[in-house]
Amino acid sequence: MFCFSCCMPQDNVNQEPSTKPYQDTKPLASIANLSLKTDSTRQRYVAEEIEKLGKNNISADIFTFHDLSVATNNFDADNLVGEGGFGRVYKGRINIQGKDEDVAVKQLDRNGFQGNREFLVEVMMLSLLHHQNLVNLVGYCSEGDQRILVYEYMINGSLEDHLLNTSPEKKGLTWDVRMKIAHGAARGLEYLHETASPPVIYRDFKSSNILLDANFNPKLSDFGLAKIGPVGERPHVSTRVMGTYGYCAPEYASTGQLTTKSDVYSFGVVFLEMITGRRVIDNARPSQEHNLIEWAQPLFKDKKKFHTMADPLLEGNYPEKSLYQALAIAAMCLQEDAASRPLISDVVTALEFLSPQPGDP
Structure with a gap:
């Protein structure tokens, strides 16, 4: 198929990400204990674990339910900016260290065990992990049966909003912006896989979980499904399939x-979505094109058809060589055999030469 190394220039320009050390993962062991709790004890258990986190000098603020009600105008529907399987997200405005700031307030479903679990995982993960391509957890509320997470507000929404939820009057993302987003998102995964110790498997990488700031810099969000990766001699982690x-x-x-x-x-799936402008599953298309990966696999083998895979919204405004290299990266990430796929650090290196760098014209 493709030689991954052929799409990577020899001069490797590594840029060290701004990170804080990932030191104490012992609190994450408590997540496994959630499955042993009955419904009547889970709420108390989560509250106790969160209290322990606070004693460990977690940087995130603790908000009262009243604080967040005021910030979102009593969780007014007009402030609703997103809704998913775990709850709803509202735009709010709150005073942080003497300054009023916009925030995203995620109110988890109070009825579900998964909401409790996601809350604990999210607070622990984002309190221990810090990187410019991971969303910043501002604070949380665990008052009574409320489970609420407060993040920095990402003004440009999600990658899905700009890539897949487009409309005729909405301008599509340029090729350079797409490569910039792909590069930043890959760096976020690189930090989780290769800087965090033990490594963290994100487990829910998709376009709706990649948030964009005012300059379209990407940040990974929603760590409720993240798992601590295999350590020692273990080649994998066995877990219930979720995602x-x-x-x-x-x-x-x-x-x-x-x-x-x-x-x-x-990552390969999302990157292919970015190149083609197609959803991974789209039943509105002809039956042979419902599944993006199945549609793309035969096209990967015919270089003459590469241009047919580019998003029509790009209107041909992309370097042909960059398109070929991008498709090579996507194809390698989508190998059926996991051992044949590249490390995410290799993907980051390849994407550095496809994404615009500071100072580029």
């Missing part, structure tokens, strides 16, 4: 065996 259909790696979907290469596959 979003179409984005899950085939070996994970069939066996529940999870590795960092599972995230690499999911």
Whole structure:
């Protein structure tokens, strides 16, 4: 198929990300204990774990339910900016260190065990992990049965909003912006896989979880499904299959065996969405094009058809060589055999030469 190394220039320009050390992962062991709790004890258990986090000098603020009600005008529907399986997200405005700032307030479903679990995982993960391509957790509320997370507000919404939820009057993303987003999102995964110790498997990499700031810099969000990766001699983590259909790696979907290469596959899916402008699953298209990966696989083998895979909204405004290299990267990430997929650090290196760099004209 493709030689991954041929799309990577020899001069490797590495840029060290701005990070804080990922030191104490002992609190994450408590997440496993959630499955042992009854409904009547889970709420108390989560509250106790969150209290322990506070004693460990977690940087995130603790908000009262009243604080967040005021910030969102009593969770007014007019402030609703998103809704998913775990709850609703509202835009709010709150005073942080003497300054009024816009925030995203995610109110988790109070009825579900998954909401409790996601809340605890999210607070722990984002309190321990810090990188410019991960969304910043401003604070949280665990008052009574309320489970609420407060993030920095990302003014440009999600990648999905700009890539897949387009309308005739909405201008599509340029090729350079797409490559910039792909590069930043890959760096976020690189930090999770190769800087965090033990490594973290994101497990829910998809276009709706990549948020964009005012300059279209991407940040990964929604860490409720993240898992601590295999350590020592273990080649994988065995877990219940969760995530979003179409984005899950085939070996994970069939066996529940999870590795960092599972995230690499999911990255390949999203990257192919970015190149083609197509959803991974789209039943509105002809039957042979419902599944993006199945549609793309034969086209990967015919260089003459590469231009047919580019998003029509690009109107041909992309360097032909960059398109070929981008498709080579996507194809390698989407290898059926997990061992054949590249490390995410190799993907980052390749994308550095496709994305615009500071100072480029």
